[in-house]
Amino acid sequence: MSQAISRRQALALSGAAALCGAARPAEESLDALARKKGLRFGTAMPAGALADAGYSGLIAQECGLIVPENELKWYVLRPSAERFDFGPADRLAAFARERGLGFRGHTLLWNRDEYGAKWLPAHDFGSRPREAAGRMLRDHIRTVAGRYANQIDSWDVINETVDPATGELRATVLGKLLGPELIDICFHEAKAAAPKARLVYNDYMNFGAEEATHRKGVLKLLEGLKARGVPIDALGIQGHIGGGVDSTPVARFSAADQRDWRAFVDEVRGMGLDLLITEFDVNDRAMPADTARRDAEVAALAKDFLDLMLDYRELKQVLVWGLADRYSWLQGTAPRADGLPKRPTPYDTDLKAKPLRAAIAAAFRAAPERRTWA
Ligand code: 9MR
Numbered sequence: 397m398s399q400a401i402s403r404r405q406a407l408a409l410s411g412a413a414a415l416c417g418a419a420r421p422a423e424e425s426l427d428a429l430a431r432k433k434g435l436r437f438g439t440a441m442p443a444g445a446l447a448d449a450g451y452s453g454l455i456a457q458e459c460g461l462i463v464p465e466n467e468l469k470w471y472v473l474r475p476s477a478e479r480f481d482f483g484p485a486d487r488l489a490a491f492a493r494e495r496g497l498g499f500r501g502h503t504l505l506w507n508r509d510e511y512g513a514k515w516l517p518a519h520d521f522g523s524r525p526r527e528a529a530g531r532m533l534r535d536h537i538r539t540v541a542g543r544y545a546n547q548i549d550s551w552d553v554i555n556e557t558v559d560p561a562t563g564e565l566r567a568t569v570l571g572k573l574l575g576p577e578l579i580d581i582c583f584h585e586a587k588a589a590a591p592k593a594r595l596v597y598n599d600y601m602n603f604g605a606e607e608a609t610h611r612k613g614v615l616k617l618l619e620g621l622k623a624r625g626v627p628i629d630a631l632g633i634q635g636h637i638g639g640g641v642d643s644t645p646v647a648r649f650s651a652a653d654q655r656d657w658r659a660f661v662d663e664v665r666g667m668g669l670d671l672l673i674t675e676f677d678v679n680d681r682a683m684p685a686d687t688a689r690r691d692a693e694v695a696a697l698a699k700d701f702l703d704l705m706l707d708y709r710e711l712k713q714v715l716v717w718g719l720a721d722r723y724s725w726l727q728g729t730a731p732r733a734d735g736l737p738k739r740p741t742p743y744d745t746d747l748k749a750k751p752l753r754a755a756i757a758a759a760f761r762a763a764p765e766r767r768t769w770a
Contacts, residue, residue: 427460429760434768438715440465443484446491454747455719461498463715464488468501470513477519489547501548503555504537505582509568516569529573534585541589550594552632553586554579558599563613580626587627598632598674603657606643611660622667630670637701638679641730645682647693649700671710675717677740679726685734695751702759709766721745
């Protein structure tokens with residue numbers, strides 16, 4: 397056993413002490429199960445959760461890495477064009493270091509203006525706007541990726557730049573000024589600023605016939621990047637399954653959907669890219685009200701999806717978008733018709749493990765071994 401692992405285990409035990417009596421799994425952590433197969437398991441974490449000792453202790457116990465949920469986005473980091481605020485991201489980085497956890501970066505550019513810096517759409521780029529926009533983007537990436545170059549092991553360089561409706565690149569302020577070159581600039585600058593970090597394109601293309609245009613658009617983007625020699629290491633598959641935010645709810649991973657999804661993942665693998673599941677959760681918006689039945693449906697859908705994905709030895713990390721239901725973004729998005737709280741994550745609101753946790757553990761146990769990324 398390596399020294400790093402024993403230090404992590406010691407730290408996890410001290411974290412578990414902070415759980416203050418919340419129910420804890422009597423078995424190995426999800427990250428320990430993942431590691432046996434060369435994988436890592438982690439979660440998104442908001443800086444606000446640092447004050448929640450029970451929850452942050454559970455994260456330190458179950459996870460091998462965290463990713464800031466919002467704290468590295470332009471709208472948090474860039475209160476104005478001139479100023480950076482690293483406070484919240486630095487607090488999460490410190491937590492990761494103290495607990496011996498890895499740290500992922502999300503995201504150097506979320507190429508959707510509605511989730512960008514508030515001031516950007518009205519920004520005056522002056523008489524040579526294209527040059528000014530390129531400079532701003534490069535400065536941003538150099539500053540942010542450079543700051544965490546020794547800690548962040550993989551970066552979502554670009555998040556969600558493919559329009560699911562058309563498969564084309566989204567029209568954004570920076571995209572209109574720089575054209576498709578915007579994407580290349582981001583990857584090249586990230587490589588220069590953080591040469592050791594793996595560079596990832598992250599998006600929410602999903603399984604299901606409705607998602608075919610999105611999948612096709614992502615493949616086209618990746619093919620272009622590879623053809624131009626852009627330094628990209630992996631595709632981040634967000635893995636928000638269950639549908640239901642702006643698409644039809646999906647309760648099953650049908651044989652036809654599995655076939656089409658495999659064809660998509662095979663193409664990505666064929667380009668020599670690794671894979672991550674970066675934001676896993678199961679939207680239970682249209683599942684039964686009864687808790688036991690709902691949890692069973694969530695777990696079954698998750699297990700089918702994870703089993704297929706873990707079959708790919710290119711899959712190196714699995715991160716959930718929140719470890720407990722009270723921290724899930726889905727609570728505030730497209731509510732259930734019956735108004736009941738959603739149950740999309742592995743732990744309930746009282747931090748008790750649910751069948752989804754068991755499904756993830758079972759999928760890791762059944763997964764083939766792979767060469768680790770770390
Ligand atoms: O979970 C995040 C939520 O707290 C934010 O309000 C929202 C907008 O910044 O982003 C959510 O996270 C998204 C992630 O950054 C990218 N993929 C989709 C996630 C859920 O919307």
